[in-house]
Amino acid sequence: MPPKAKVTREAILDAAFELAREQGFEAITVRRLAERLGCSTQPVLYQFESVRQILEETYRRADDFHTARLFDGLESAEEPLLALGLNYIRFAAEEKPLFRFLFQSGWFEGRTLEELIAQPEVAPLLALVGEATGLPEAERGRVFEALFAAVHGYASLLANNAMRWDGEAARAALSMLFEGLMKLRGRPR
Amino acid sequence: MPPKAKVTREAILDAAFELAREQGFEAITVRRLAERLGCSTQPVLYQFESVRQILEETYRRADDFHTARLFDGLESAEEPLLALGLNYIRFAAEEKPLFRFLFQSGWFEGRTLEELIAQPEVAPLLALVGEATGLPEAERGRVFEALFAAVHGYASLLANNAMRWDGEAARAALSMLFEGLMKLRGRPR
């Protein structure tokens, strides 16, 4: 009996993601979504209970998009950790609004770096750190954390226009950082 | 002939700064300022041409506040660079809204890290890097940049709740970072 929806949930989320990507998540409003979809504001809030819900879904989508980009071409990389770091900061430079949405927006879920490191997906990365440094398991987390913070720092600077993107310079800077940190051996506490 | 203004520019800027500090710069609105000052919205926009102007002034004030905190107790520090870094990330942890206002807000003036390093105020810091590493002048900038990025990374993580503040851990992490980077000598390329 019912007609199918012309304005589907997917279409709305697509539009929302595009808006977030181009103009930042603050640009996601019911009316702008309607405009992009060529409809009135009604279908948008008919498919979702509230804009809040749309933003939550869009955040998840951006998160997936981000992690996909992080691991892009990582298998064929000779230095996977360095490649990962480069992907991270390239993303920040090329997708500034998304980066801010993900990590600087209040929609950030509040995963602590500590929690992130404890996740099983990160284990192989910690193993790489161990491989490169020869550090015992207990210390790898600290080195990884420092690497992450440094990479995230470059990314933040790029995403907020405190730095210009330059692939060559970025690679040089990161490899310097990695070189410095990877040379650390068991330190006294 | 004229009566003095009861609601002065300074009072307005004080209120604006407090709002930015407590709730973030987004909380700075004419009506909220009026409420804090115990007056109507009229005096606020009578002393300033627009809210934009108030925000510009408040940004400057926050910037001064920040740099004052950066150099707090730096003379008596035995490791000035480390102390500076610690001040930087402590500020981010203790003044999250201000940190976001300063570096993640669109009110950020767009000073590039490169430009920052070129400023004369930074010269003594570069000298410290040279002292600690023995690197020639040309390379100090690169090391300083890496140090800055790493410190800024920790700060960003703290300011956006991706990390819990722990003074001891912070000192340990920073000194590890500094140790790693300071050990770098003249690199190829």
Added chain:
DNA sequence: CGCGTTTTATAACACATGTTATTATACTTT
């Protein structure tokens, strides 16, 4: 004390946001 200028209060306008009635439309099924 009163005059004149400056400051403030009141109130409203213009705009943008989320959300919701009410009405019209369109489609799927019988």
Added chain:
DNA sequence: AAAGTATAATAACATGTGTTATAAAACGCG
């Protein structure tokens, strides 16, 4: 084809924002 239901359009409400017009108030100076 008709009917009934899910969907969409129109329009409005409620709220929050910056800004401004108008009128009242307050103060320093003569």
